[in-house]
Amino acid sequence: MLKALINQLADPIISFPIATLAFWWMIKYYRFFGSKKFGMWALIVSIPVVAWFFADPNFYLIIKTPDNVPIGILLILVCFFTWFSLHKAAVNDERIEQGLVPIEALPENREKVWSWPNLVYTELFAIIACTAFLVIWAIIFKAPLEEPANPTWAPNPAKAPWYFLGLQEMLVYFDPWMAGVVLPGLVVAGLIAIPYIDTNPKGNGYFTFMERKWAIISFLYGWLVLWVYLIIVGVFFRGPNWTFYGPFEYWDLHKVVAEYNINLSEFIWIKGLGIGMPKNLILREIFGILLTFAYVGIIPVWVAKATKIGRKFYEDMGSIRYYIFMFLFITMMSLPIKMVLRWLFSLKYIVALPEWELNL
Amino acid sequence: MAGNGIAKKVRETQVWKSIFRHGPPDNARNRAAVIAGNVFLHLHPIKLKKSGVQLGYTWCMGGLTFFIFLALTVTGLLLMFYYRPTAEYAFNDIIALREHVPLGIMREIHRWGAHAMVITVWIHMFRVFMTGSYKPPREFNWGIGVILLVLTLLLSFTGYLLPWDQLAIWAITVGSNMAKATPFMGNGGPGAMLARIGDFVMVSDKNDVRFQLLGGRFVGEPALLRFYILHCVFIPLVVGVLIAVHFWRVRKDGGISAPL
Numbered sequence: 001m002l003k004a005l006i007n008q009l010a011d012p013i014i015s016f017p018i019a020t021l022a023f024w025w026m027i028k029y030y031r032f033f034g035s036k037k038f039g040m041w042a043l044i045v046s047i048p049v050v051a052w053f054f055a056d057p058n059f060y061l062i063i064k065t066p067d068n069v070p071i072g073i074l075l076i077l078v079c080f081f082t083w084f085s086l087h088k089a090a091v092n093d094e095r096i097e098q099g100l101v102p103i104e105a106l107p108e109n110r111e112k113v114w115s116w117p118n119l120v121y122t123e124l125f126a127i128i129a130c131t132a133f134l135v136i137w138a139i140i141f142k143a144p145l146e147e148p149a150n151p152t153w154a155p156n157p158a159k160a161p162w163y164f165l166g167l168q169e170m171l172v173y174f175d176p177w178m179a180g181v182v183l184p185g186l187v188v189a190g191l192i193a194i195p196y197i198d199t200n201p202k203g204n205g206y207f208t209f210m211e212r213k214w215a216i217i218s219f220l221y222g223w224l225v226l227w228v229y230l231i232i233v234g235v236f237f238r239g240p241n242w243t244f245y246g247p248f249e250y251w252d253l254h255k256v257v258a259e260y261n262i263n264l265s266e267f268i269w270i271k272g273l274g275i276g277m278p279k280n281l282i283l284r285e286i287f288g289i290l291l292t293f294a295y296v297g298i299i300p301v302w303v304a305k306a307t308k309i310g311r312k313f314y315e316d317m318g319s320i321r322y323y324i325f326m327f328l329f330i331t332m333m334s335l336p337i338k339m340v341l342r343w344l345f346s347l348k349y350i351v352a353l354p355e356w357e358l359n360l
Numbered sequence: 361m362a363g364n365g366i367a368k369k370v371r372e373t374q375v376w377k378s379i380f381r382h383g384p385p386d387n388a389r390n391r392a393a394v395i396a397g398n399v400f401l402h403l404h405p406i407k408l409k410k411s412g413v414q415l416g417y418t419w420c421m422g423g424l425t426f427f428i429f430l431a432l433t434v435t436g437l438l439l440m441f442y443y444r445p446t447a448e449y450a451f452n453d454i455i456a457l458r459e460h461v462p463l464g465i466m467r468e469i470h471r472w473g474a475h476a477m478v479i480t481v482w483i484h485m486f487r488v489f490m491t492g493s494y495k496p497p498r499e500f501n502w503g504i505g506v507i508l509l510v511l512t513l514l515l516s517f518t519g520y521l522l523p524w525d526q527l528a529i530w531a532i533t534v535g536s537n538m539a540k541a542t543p544f545m546g547n548g549g550p551g552a553m554l555a556r557i558g559d560f561v562m563v564s565d566k567n568d569v570r571f572q573l574l575g576g577r578f579v580g581e582p583a584l585l586r587f588y589i590l591h592c593v594f595i596p597l598v599v600g601v602l603i604a605v606h607f608w609r610v611r612k613d614g615g616i617s618a619p620l
């Protein structure tokens with residue numbers, strides 16, 4: 001019963017909004033989520049829950065693949081360090097509110113200490129712990145080796161290495177030229193651009209949330225929800241034919257999911273206007289094209305003019321920084337937007353030009 | 361720390377003194393000497409702010425990434441003694457490695473280490489972001505870091521093909537199919553249609569970026585050789601150089617970040 005419910009909830013249609021909501025709460029009440037008390041309770045509750053997951057044969061089938069072990073480790077580390085950095089930020093923010101300096105700026109922490117032994121011994125300890133960890137991991141789990149390469153027989157599902165599964169999951173919503181080339185390219189370019197866009201001088205060299213709220217929200221949403229969460233979906237919830245399977249569901253090859261997605265142009269010309277599709281390609285896709293231009297061209301301007309926060313950003317950053325930031329941000333948000341449009345309207349492409357391999 | 365008995369005698373031998381040119385690091389002068397006089401330790405400053413040594417601040421994730429990179433270099437070198445990058449031998453060499461090296465865990469350490477490095481690099485970036493350490497004067501070093509992150513993923517990705525099993529070639533097939541969709545440069549990407557002169561297709565599946573990457577139209581033997589060289593020589597060299605730049609800049613930008 002409960003398992004059936006969880007299987008349902010795990011479907012991105014439901015779990016993605018849940019993840020986004022959870023993220024929003026975490027940010028909004030970061031002092032609560034970053035408290036020691038919450039950390040303790042989360043730990044106490046999660047242990048039996050994880051044990052219960054492991055006890056399920058279907059879940060165990062997926063998690064036991066040796067190549068999936070790193071994802072377990074990644075998840076544990078991401079949860080811990082997210083909590084930890086919120087904790088440190090919460091402590092510092094409270095101090096700043098009381099007019100004190102952040103912990104890192106206390107005189108005893110500014111004091112200079114010798115690298116030997118202070119730093120060198122910490123490193124030695126970290127190296128020994130890491131070596132021990134790797135050796136134990138290597139003894140318990142054999143490196144996998146499957147059948148010899150056979151170019152004529154593709155396994156189903158054929159998955160990329162786990163760290164790229166977020167990108168592979170994006171293929172559900174975008175064509176390869178977006179999911180595999182343009183968006184990852186913009187992720188890299190966007191990351192490099194961060195220090196040049198974020199002109200807020202505060203929060204340099206100590207943990208804080210309050211002093212750089214928007215920078216942290218934009219980054220963490222991309223990292224936790226659009227990157228890590230999508231990897232989880234790609235690894236655990238996508239079976240043969242990239243169909244959705246709940247965590248307790250058996251990967252049955254014959255599960256068929258009927259999906260009829262239609263393009264924006266079909267919506268408008270056929271369903272809306274009832275006059276059929278025009279022959280001219282540009283005319284046919286004109287609504288999608290205009291919409292796309294409006295999305296990247298008009299929204300940033302409108303936000304800067306009409307909203308308080310937008311005006312503040314624009315004034316702080318200047319026009320070039322502001323536009324680059326908005327472009328990167330709305331490109332990032334195009335993923336969740338496209339997901340929601342797919343789920344609500346079965347929308348396939350906003351601009352559908354298969355003739356030019358140009359689908360958006 | 362000065363020691364007595366045997367330890368002291370050993371310290372006074374000519375051999376010891378020729379290796380360690382300073383006394384035990386229990387006073388200021390020697391603590392400086394031990395860091396400055398050792399080529400590996402001199403990556404560190406002699407003294408640094410206390411906030412920067414604390415595990416709670418750096419999480420030691422950059423340091424561990426570097427350590428794992430070194431561990432991967434060593435284990436990878438050992439694996440190279442057993443492995444030939446051809447379609448005929450690759451898979452069997454891995455089997456042989458398994459069978460002929462009793463209790464061998466080099467392949468395991470190499471594989472799990474590769475996963476671990478991807479994870480530590482991500483967490484390192486996460487930490488650097490959360491402490492705002494990309495802000496001036498460290499903007500450039502953050503950029504170097506992003507390139508290192510991409511190269512780490514590519515290292516892992518190119519290594520994934522080498523066992524030459526089903527997992528390997530299909531994961532790489534899925535991944536490299538993306539290159540086909542590169543705008544203007546991939547045969548199946550937007551814009552490729554436009555690049556033709558009459559009947560002559562300029563961006564075909566025999567010359568697009570995917571072909572260049574794989575040395576063929578599918579993941580075959582030329583791809584194996586390419587990935588092998590990228591994985592064992594080219595990318596590690598570039599990563600090594602960039603790590604040197606990264607560390608140099610950590611020092612030149614004023615050491616580990618701290619409140620201004």
Ligand code: HEM
Binds near residue numbers: 418481491498505512
């Ligand atoms: C192969 C990958 C990498 C290695 C070996 C590496 C290594 C290190 C080390 C050892 C430090 C010293 C402090 C610490 O341990 O945190 C450091 C600092 C730093 N790293 Fe990396 N790093 C890598 C990737 C990255 C990435 C992906 C980024 C960001 C996108 C980055 C940005 C920085 C910055 C800005 C600093 C200065 C931090 C400060 O002063 O607080 N690095 N790195």
